[in-house]
Amino acid sequence: MARMSCDLRFLLIPAAFMFIYIQMRLFQTQSQYADRLGSAIESENHCTSQMRGLIDEVSIKQSEIVALQDMKNRQDQQLVQLKDLIHTFEKKGIAKLIEAGQMPVAAVVIMACSRADYLARTVKSVLTYQSPVASKYPLFISQDGSNQAVKSKALSYNQLTYMQHLDFEPVITERPGELIAYYKIARHYKWALDQLFYKHKFSRVIILEDDMEIAPDFFDYFEAAANLMDRDKTIMAASSWNDNGQKQFVHDPYALYRSDFFPGLGWMLKRSTWDELSPKWPKAYWDDWLRLKENHKDRQFIRPEVCRTYNFGEHGSSLGQFFSQYLEPIKLNDVKVDWKAKDLGYLTEGNYTKYFSGLVRQARPIQGSDLVLKAQNIKGDVRIRYKDQAEFERIAREFGIFEEWKDGVPRTAYKGVVVFRIQTTRRVFLVGPDSVMQLGIRNS
Secondary structure (H helix, E strand, O other): OHHHHHHHHHHHHHHHHHHHHHHHHHHHHHHHHHHHHHHHHHHHHHHHHHHHHHHHHHHHHHHHHHHHHHHHHHHHHHHHHHHHHHHHHHHHHHHHHHHOOOOOOOEEEEEEOOOHHHHHHHHHHHHHHHHHHOOOOOEEEEEEOOOHHHHHHHHOOOOOEEEEEOOOOOOOOOOOOOOOHHHHHHHHHHHHHHHHHHHOOOOEEEEEEOOEEEOOOHHHHHHHHHHHHHHOOOEEEEEOOOOOOEHHHOOOOOOEEEEOOOOOOOEEEEHHHHHHHHHHOOOOOHHHHHOOHHHHOOOEEEEEOOEOEEEOOOOOOOOOOOHHHHHOOEOEOOOOOOHHHOOOHHHOHHHHHHHHHHHHHHOEEEOOOOHHHHHHOOOOOEEEEOOOHHHHHHHHHHHOOOOOEEOOEEOOOEOOEEEEEEOOOEEEEEEOOOHHHHHOOOOO
16 A cells, blocks of 8 residues: 555656646647737738828828819819800900901901910001901911910900910821821811801811011902902912022012912911811911822912911921021011002903013023022023922022922922022023923923
């Protein structure tokens, strides 16, 4: 019995040690779990804090979005009110003309963008001669964009109607390196002409740019041109511009010509022509587009010998291209021609070819080298034949006139013939390889 008790004590000792060991391991494990639980709680608190921060940030942004939306709604309402107001003023202006029994000859629109100082100079020149005939030529300014200085300047005049073209559609150029300005200009022109022809129902529009001054007989000239265009459907537009209108190349303020080359820079077209052009208006370079035969369809343009507009825009979208050589020396007509007393029947299609071929036929032909010297030493008009574009450019360079062609037509040309003055009164005719045949000149 004593021996069994002794054996039990010996068994209890290892059991005690085992119990103690188990307790220690259990304590260690609990400590590890406690540490992990603490880390988890700390991480949860951190995440909760971040979540609250994000929720606060989102709430702030939502408040800002709501505020911006409210602001946009207010601006939209103001825009609608402004459009209604402008529309009311426009209707009143047109209504006054109708009440007075006066149908306008043409609306006049000055195309503007971001040059307030240029615009002021242009408007001053236009108003000088438009005011006495305002009922015949309602005046508009069409601004592309939101330049505040231009808008303020335009709205400061009570003699005209202000239009604003806001275009937020992104411009995607067709070729790398192109200026987006030419795309914006084309969009603006289409919008403005659609407004004037279709919204305001004008039958004709004269387009000016915000860097032009006009001649004293500008409006009388276009009234005569309007009558001529009504008589002759082969005249696509009338222009106040001559590309070779520099002082040394012009003389006669009464002389007008037909041209196969669209001059632009102060021009008038009819609604029937715009009906044709508007649906296919180009994305950019609208003036060169009009010079393509597929668009003018062998119709021609009336132009003066002495310009009725002067372009002073050295700084603009074309970056002053050609300004010092070709634009700055332009002669602006200063003679008040009585166009109502002039018979312009010679400019109609049936008469002009005969009239112009007579001038070319009477000119003395010269050829060879030193053409400028030869032309200066001959009394009377001269004509010079060129065989192709390269030779034309060489001759034009000698005299100092425009060398440029578009779609096979030199600037100012009629049936391949370019005419300009030399030493005041004498004409020089540069005659193309097919010009004599087209003009019906025999024994040349």
